[in-house]
Amino acid sequence: MLNSNVFLFSTCVLIWGSTWIAITFQTGETPVMVSVALRFAIAAVLLxxxxxxxSISLRIAPGQHKYLFAAGVxxxxxxxxxxxxxxxxxISALLAVLSSSVIYFNVVLRRIILGKAIRLEVIIGATIGLLGIALIFAPEFEKMSLTEGISLGLLFATASFLSAAFGNITSERILDRQTGVIPMNFWAMSYGVACTSLIALFSGMEFSLPDQPSYYYSLVYLSVFGSVLAFGSYMKLLKQIGSDKAAYVVLVYPVVALIISTFFEAYLWxxxxxxxxxxxxxxxxxxxxxxxxLLSRWTD
Known part of the structure; x- marks a missing residue:
């Protein structure tokens, strides 16, 4: 089980550590929600x-679909x-630091919604990790300018992480009912795509696509690796160790992003x-x- 958890954790960290770069190619000409819908539509089809x-059954107990819908949304x-x-x-540095808030949201919501105990080691570990992320990106904050857009960015970021926390807790509830990870992700992604597409349609967004090949390369990578493989691993990890501990992934993959940046963007440590x-x-x-x-081994 331990080796399995290490493998799943590493898979999420390595893949999501690289998707930060891929996501930058998805913003621009094409509306955000259209890109999101396309990403998860491809992933759902592949699943x-x-x-x-x-020959994996996609049948889910009727009572579970309302939770699958919530998880997808x-x-x-x-x-x-x-x-x-x-x-x-x-800047992505600030977003990486703020993303650690998912862990705290998970801990609190896990207690309120699922009635599961707050694990002190998760709170302490997350706080130490958050300090580490702040130190890593400290130089980037000196370059940051406080523009009007930063307030809107903070609002979007907070909404994103709070949504992720609710999605994590809902997913943990579904998986606690012995629902398979792949069928769960198929239905949740399908519901998510339907919701995103409807919002984009009724908001008057144009379903236009750019001409740049980089958009499509990144879309395929995000769909196959960032969605199918990484989310499959993450949900399995969430099922085995809980949404509070699994969320620590968000504090580790920015380090992978920096390592990638060292080779491709000449990041200086x-x-x-x-x-x-x-x-x-x-x-x-x-x-x-x-x-x-480890401490107990030392003292024995």
Missing amino acids: GIWCKIR FLYCMDYSFLYAAEQHM TQYSIVGVVFVIIGNAVAMGKANR
């Missing part, structure tokens, strides 16, 4: 084909629509960023309960 090939409609919009109004990475690693150990086990 449906996979289920057909592997929160995770695959509102979360990413707001996230894409936020990226148009603020500083003392702050190195110390920040150490804090993120320590925070992860605390949140996952590994710190206590």
Whole structure:
């Protein structure tokens, strides 16, 4: 189980650490919600084909569909629509730091909605990790200018992370009922696509697509890797360790994004960023309960 969790966690971190760059190619000419709908429509179709090939049943108990609809709206409609919009109004460094709030939202909502205990190690680990992320991106904040758009960006970001938290808690509830991860994602993504498309349609958005090949390359990558593989791994991880611990992924994948940036964008590491990475690693150990086990081994 431990090895499985490590593999699932690593898959999410490595893939989502690279999707930050891919998302930047999705904003611009095409309306945000159209890009989101296309991304998850492709992912849902791929999941449906996979289920057909592997003879995986997509039948879900009728009573579960209202929760699948909620998960789809929160995770695959509102979360990413707001996230894409936020990226148009603020630097990715600030967005990466703010994304850590998902963990705190998850902890509180998990207690209120699911009645599950608040795990102190998750709170402490998340706080240590948040400090690490702040140190890593400290130089970027010096370049940030407070424009009118930043307020709108903060609003979009907060809405995105709150939506993600509600989606995570709803997903955990569905998975607690022994629903399969792949059928759950198929239905949730399908509901999310339907909701996003309807909002875009009734809002008068044009379903126009750009001419740049980079848009389509990034769309395929986000659909296959960022949605099918990463979300499949994340939901499996959420099922096994809970939405509070699984959410720590959001504090680790910005580090992967920086490593990628080192090779492709000549990112220069500083003392702050190195110390920040150490804090993120320590925070992860605390949140996952590994710190206590290591300490007990030392003292034995």
